[in-house]
Amino acid sequence: MPLLTEYEKRRSIADSKAEEIKRKFSCIEAIMVTGSVAIGTVDAFSDLDLLCYVEGPIPASIKEYEQVKLDELSGIEIASSDNVYAVNYENQGVKCEIVYFSISFVEQKIMNLLQYKDRSFSTHTVATGILQSLSLYDKSGVLAGWKCSLSTYPKDIGSWLISEHLDFYSRTEMERGLVRNDLVYLAEKKLQNQEKLLAIWCGLNRMYYPGKTKGLIYTLSQMKMKPNNAEFRMMNLWRVPAEESINILTDLIEDTFDLIELYRSDLVVSEARQQFLK
Numbered sequence: 001m002p003l004l005t006e007y008e009k010r011r012s013i014a015d016s017k018a019e020e021i022k023r024k025f026s027c028i029e030a031i032m033v034t035g036s037v038a039i040g041t042v043d044a045f046s047d048l049d050l051l052c053y054v055e056g057p058i059p060a061s062i063k064e065y066e067q068v069k070l071d072e073l074s075g076i077e078i079a080s081s082d083n084v085y086a087v088n089y090e091n092q093g094v095k096c097e098i099v100y101f102s103i104s105f106v107e108q109k110i111m112n113l114l115q116y117k118d119r120s121f122s123t124h125t126v127a128t129g130i131l132q133s134l135s136l137y138d139k140s141g142v143l144a145g146w147k148c149s150l151s152t153y154p155k156d157i158g159s160w161l162i163s164e165h166l167d168f169y170s171r172t173e174m175e176r177g178l179v180r181n182d183l184v185y186l187a188e189k190k191l192q193n194q195e196k197l198l199a200i201w202c203g204l205n206r207m208y209y210p211g212k213t214k215g216l217i218y219t220l221s222q223m224k225m226k227p228n229n230a231e232f233r234m235m236n237l238w239r240v241p242a243e244e245s246i247n248i249l250t251d252l253i254e255d256t257f258d259l260i261e262l263y264r265s266d267l268v269v270s271e272a273r274q275q276f277l278k
Contacts, residue, residue, distance in 0.1 A: 007042040013091055018136040027055050030143045032133040039132055041218055047095045053103050057082040116156045125211030153206040161203030165196040166272035168253055174246045201226050227255035
């Protein structure tokens with residue numbers, strides 16, 4: 001029998017787990033995979049993220065079932081409440097995170113996001129996960145419904161992602177780390193500026209913020225409005241000497257101001273540009 005690919009291995013684990021869960025618990029309405037398995041960027045280090053959606057509060061029977069798995073596989077419990085229950089363990093050499101959500105909890109988050117009541121990145125991460133997910137089970141079409149709702153991206157969300165992340169750490173602040181030979185300080189400012197760039201580009205492209213810079217290349221590949229060679233430049237600023245990396249990041253930020261002025265002329269960036277270059 002040929003060896004499974006890294007993707008096939010994780011997909012097999014996911015399918016087997018999903019079948020077992022839906023067979024045992026009638027309250028399970030939907031099951032999906034997120035992360036690298038869902039978007040097809042699996043490697044030997046990829047985790048498996050399996051999300052299960054429950055009608056009503058998370059029942060004690062599910063928690064008891066997973067506790068047995070934790071004992072068998074030396075795993076850990078990450079969260080436990082009426083609305084969220086999460087565990088982490090290794091299965092066949094693959095780190096697996098299994099999370100159960102009550103449907104009402106997720107629907108409230110989606111409604112708050114779309115009605116512009118909740119702008120937290122944690123809720124953006126929920127939205128991104130659903131939109132990029134691979135559905136393994138959708139008994140009553142709840143996942144399909146959520147994807148449809150989230151695809152109607154409110155303009156206010158994009159405006160907020162752009163306007164609230166124009167406060168870049170200035171070139172002078174980054175150079176201060178270089179002059180002091182405080183490369184940790186410099187790295188911190190560079191990373192925070194990268195995260196702000198990613199948020200702005202998500203806003204320009206009507207995308208929810210993915211919640212992390214992990215998987216950056218894939219996220220950027222989904223964008224049409226971004227600086228030229230953004231993928232290469234965002235990665236390269238960590239490969240080159242510190243002074244050159246500041247120049248790369250400065251150019252990316254200036255290019256981003258230009259993009260906002262071109263595509264979102266309703267948003268004023270002149271003051272933010274001046275603050276960055278001071």
